[in-house]
Amino acid sequence: MTELKFDTTCIGNAIVDVIGQTDDAFLKSENLTKNAMALIDMDRAEDLYGKMTTAIEMSGGSAGNTAAGIASLGGKCAYVGKVRDDQLGDIFTHDIRAIGVTFETVKSTSGPATARSLILVTPDAHRTMNTYLGACIELGPDDIDPDMIAASKVTYMEGYLWDPQSGKDAFRKAAKIAHEARREVSLTLSDSFCVDRYREEFREFIDGGVDILFANEDEVKSLYETDDFDAALEAVKGHVKIACLTRSEKGSVIVTATESHKIDAIPGVNVVDTTGAGDLFASGFLYGYTNGYSLADSGRLGAIAAAEVISHYGARPIANLKELAATQLPQVKA
Amino acid sequence: MTELKFDTTCIGNAIVDVIGQTDDAFLKSENLTKNAMALIDMDRAEDLYGKMTTAIEMSGGSAGNTAAGIASLGGKCAYVGKVRDDQLGDIFTHDIRAIGVTFETVKSTSGPATARSLILVTPDAHRTMNTYLGACIELGPDDIDPDMIAASKVTYMEGYLWDPQSGKDAFRKAAKIAHEARREVSLTLSDSFCVDRYREEFREFIDGGVDILFANEDEVKSLYETDDFDAALEAVKGHVKIACLTRSEKGSVIVTATESHKIDAIPGVNVVDTTGAGDLFASGFLYGYTNGYSLADSGRLGAIAAAEVISHYGARPIANLKELAATQLPQVKA
Numbered sequence: 001m002t003e004l005k006f007d008t009t010c011i012g013n014a015i016v017d018v019i020g021q022t023d024d025a026f027l028k029s030e031n032l033t034k035n036a037m038a039l040i041d042m043d044r045a046e047d048l049y050g051k052m053t054t055a056i057e058m059s060g061g062s063a064g065n066t067a068a069g070i071a072s073l074g075g076k077c078a079y080v081g082k083v084r085d086d087q088l089g090d091i092f093t094h095d096i097r098a099i100g101v102t103f104e105t106v107k108s109t110s111g112p113a114t115a116r117s118l119i120l121v122t123p124d125a126h127r128t129m130n131t132y133l134g135a136c137i138e139l140g141p142d143d144i145d146p147d148m149i150a151a152s153k154v155t156y157m158e159g160y161l162w163d164p165q166s167g168k169d170a171f172r173k174a175a176k177i178a179h180e181a182r183r184e185v186s187l188t189l190s191d192s193f194c195v196d197r198y199r200e201e202f203r204e205f206i207d208g209g210v211d212i213l214f215a216n217e218d219e220v221k222s223l224y225e226t227d228d229f230d231a232a233l234e235a236v237k238g239h240v241k242i243a244c245l246t247r248s249e250k251g252s253v254i255v256t257a258t259e260s261h262k263i264d265a266i267p268g269v270n271v272v273d274t275t276g277a278g279d280l281f282a283s284g285f286l287y288g289y290t291n292g293y294s295l296a297d298s299g300r301l302g303a304i305a306a307a308e309v310i311s312h313y314g315a316r317p318i319a320n321l322k323e324l325a326a327t328q329l330p331q332v333k334a
Numbered sequence: 335m336t337e338l339k340f341d342t343t344c345i346g347n348a349i350v351d352v353i354g355q356t357d358d359a360f361l362k363s364e365n366l367t368k369n370a371m372a373l374i375d376m377d378r379a380e381d382l383y384g385k386m387t388t389a390i391e392m393s394g395g396s397a398g399n400t401a402a403g404i405a406s407l408g409g410k411c412a413y414v415g416k417v418r419d420d421q422l423g424d425i426f427t428h429d430i431r432a433i434g435v436t437f438e439t440v441k442s443t444s445g446p447a448t449a450r451s452l453i454l455v456t457p458d459a460h461r462t463m464n465t466y467l468g469a470c471i472e473l474g475p476d477d478i479d480p481d482m483i484a485a486s487k488v489t490y491m492e493g494y495l496w497d498p499q500s501g502k503d504a505f506r507k508a509a510k511i512a513h514e515a516r517r518e519v520s521l522t523l524s525d526s527f528c529v530d531r532y533r534e535e536f537r538e539f540i541d542g543g544v545d546i547l548f549a550n551e552d553e554v555k556s557l558y559e560t561d562d563f564d565a566a567l568e569a570v571k572g573h574v575k576i577a578c579l580t581r582s583e584k585g586s587v588i589v590t591a592t593e594s595h596k597i598d599a600i601p602g603v604n605v606v607d608t609t610g611a612g613d614l615f616a617s618g619f620l621y622g623y624t625n626g627y628s629l630a631d632s633g634r635l636g637a638i639a640a641a642e643v644i645s646h647y648g649a650r651p652i653a654n655l656k657e658l659a660a661t662q663l664p665q666v667k668a
Contacts, residue, residue: 021652050428052428052432053432053433054429054430054432054433055429056390056391056648057390057425058390058391068388086420086421087421087422087447087448091391094383094384094386094388095389096388098386098387098388098389099387099388114421314390316388318355
């Protein structure tokens with residue numbers, strides 16, 4: 001086997017988040033589906049941005065957030081995603097490297113600008129995302145470095161990447177390389193509407209060899225077309241090695257063919273903005289899993305990382321997650 | 335007199351802030367003067383940014399922050415400042431318009447990029463700023479619209495604008511128009527190092543007709559070259575109509591030739607990032623002053639606005655300041 005260099009390589013849409021406060025009336029007046037991610041074109045992005053309040057910009061992107069969380073926990077992580085050679089691309093590149101993630105994907109030098117997601121946060125801390133994919137549509141199989149994938153214990157990919165066609169091809173190439181190198185493949189379903197768009201393809205891809213699946217309650221129910229969480233939980237068991245199913249304040253469940261661990265959410269969190277909760281749960285779990293922690297402790301690390309990110313605006317950790325985790329799990333040394 | 339359209343027109347360097355956490359050891363290793371604003375060139379900006387942690391981007395600029403605060407209090411406000419036609423310029427333009435400020439300065443279409451300030455926040459909540467002026471150096475007298483100045487009760491300018499030569503010319507033009515229209519001129523000294531650079535010119539400009547002066551303790555002491563705050567306070571009295579002298583947790587003093595009001599700082603604030611404290615004090619005072627509040631109540635509005643902005647990262651208000659002020663001053667109706 002190739003020498004290990006990374007705990008996890010994360011592949012996804014490289015996005016800068018534009019975060020603003022709003023209220024439910026605004027979501028309604030703009031026909032936005034609360035809690036969902038909608039893809040928008042540049043005209044709609046400009047229209048909606050023009051109606052948004054003063055915003056904060058922070059690097060984001062689901063798998064990018066996960067990579068940042070793994071690095072903040074002290075994990076060795078690489079990221080693959082496409083930005084343009086513009087100011088937002090420079091911000092994205094700076095931020096992911098600054099936290100210690102290896103990021104070498106070649107920037108596009110023509111075509112659409114770096115992607116942004118207009119994230120509207122309501123007073124109940126829920127987020128509604130409107131993403132202009134921009135340069136992300138340029139990510140393709142050529143951006144997948146076989147040596148990097150073969151040198152990673154886990155290759156983790158976001159379901160959102162299924163939206164741009166060439167992203168899907170990159171996705172499949174990476175999964176094939178990982179399996180040939182006897183590494184593991186992990187997928188997050190990203191969004192129940194994303195599952196609606198690609199249910200059959202996702203199921204086929206999962207059966208073709210996803211080892212670790214991340215999904216929230218809505219997503220796993222959508223995947224197996226059931227209204228019942230327990231039914232969905234039973235359904236997923238035979239299809240993947242490990243399923244990590246997150247349920248917001250109800251915590252999460254980690255299931256394998258033979259084990260099931262219920263993990264409580266961290267209590268007493270002042271929830272400000274739920275953006276990134278699932279992404280950071282994946283950070284904690286993947287860091288734990290690739291560093292020899294038990295499934296239950298890996299899940300607990302996920303809960304700790306998720307609790308940090310929902311306590312402030314933005315989808316990347318502000319605290320040092322390793323230090324934070326060390327105060328809550330004796331196995332972690334700061 | 336021209337019909338009034340604005341309570342205040344604010345003129346300054348239009349800057350996007352890049353806010354990151356750091357520690358005192360880093361400031362020392364980079365030879366940065368804590369709490370000060372240093373001007374840096376593009377090479378140094380890239381070098382320093384490369385060493386900074388993951389950052390948050392938010393619109394800033396001293397007078398821009400003041401304008402945003404006035405608008406958040408419900409005041410009628412215009413802003414004059416120069417950005418380029420780039421992504422950071424779009425962010426700056428969006429944010430200041432989104433909060434309700436009139437901003438019509440023509441963007442530059444060539445030359446340096448939109449300005450940014452790399453703001454390093456230490457665990458004690460102090461900020462150290464490193465500003466690449468970029469497109470700000472293009473602001474000049476042609477950007478001053480005489481009708482806008484004549485239609486503003488107060489024209490407010492930041493001392494930082496003295497750094498680019500053409501900014502100084504714009505500054506003088508605006509002051510002349512304001513006085514000819516029998517309006518008032520206000521100046522903030524911005525930074526004690528800025529005062530060191532331009533002490534004689536500032537004194538001359540102030541004597542030539544600054545009606546309302548804002549300065550913190552260090553700045554006013556530097557202006558009159560004394561180590562004693564009370565001596566500086568006495569010195570400033572004869573030179574301006576109103577001096578607003580801020581002293582961090584010691585509150586502020588509003589002085590005229592005949593009156594003196596000591597305003598307490600708001601107690602019990604969890605101070606996260608002091609960036610914008612002085613800018614937002616000016617917002618509160620100018621909103622109050624131009625809307626018929628007493629000097630003491632105007633100072634209290636300043637204290638309320640400053641307390642909000644230091645309770646979170648970033649130099650612009652996140653809360654609605656009018657609603658916040660209404661809970662603390664019975665004269666304010668939300």
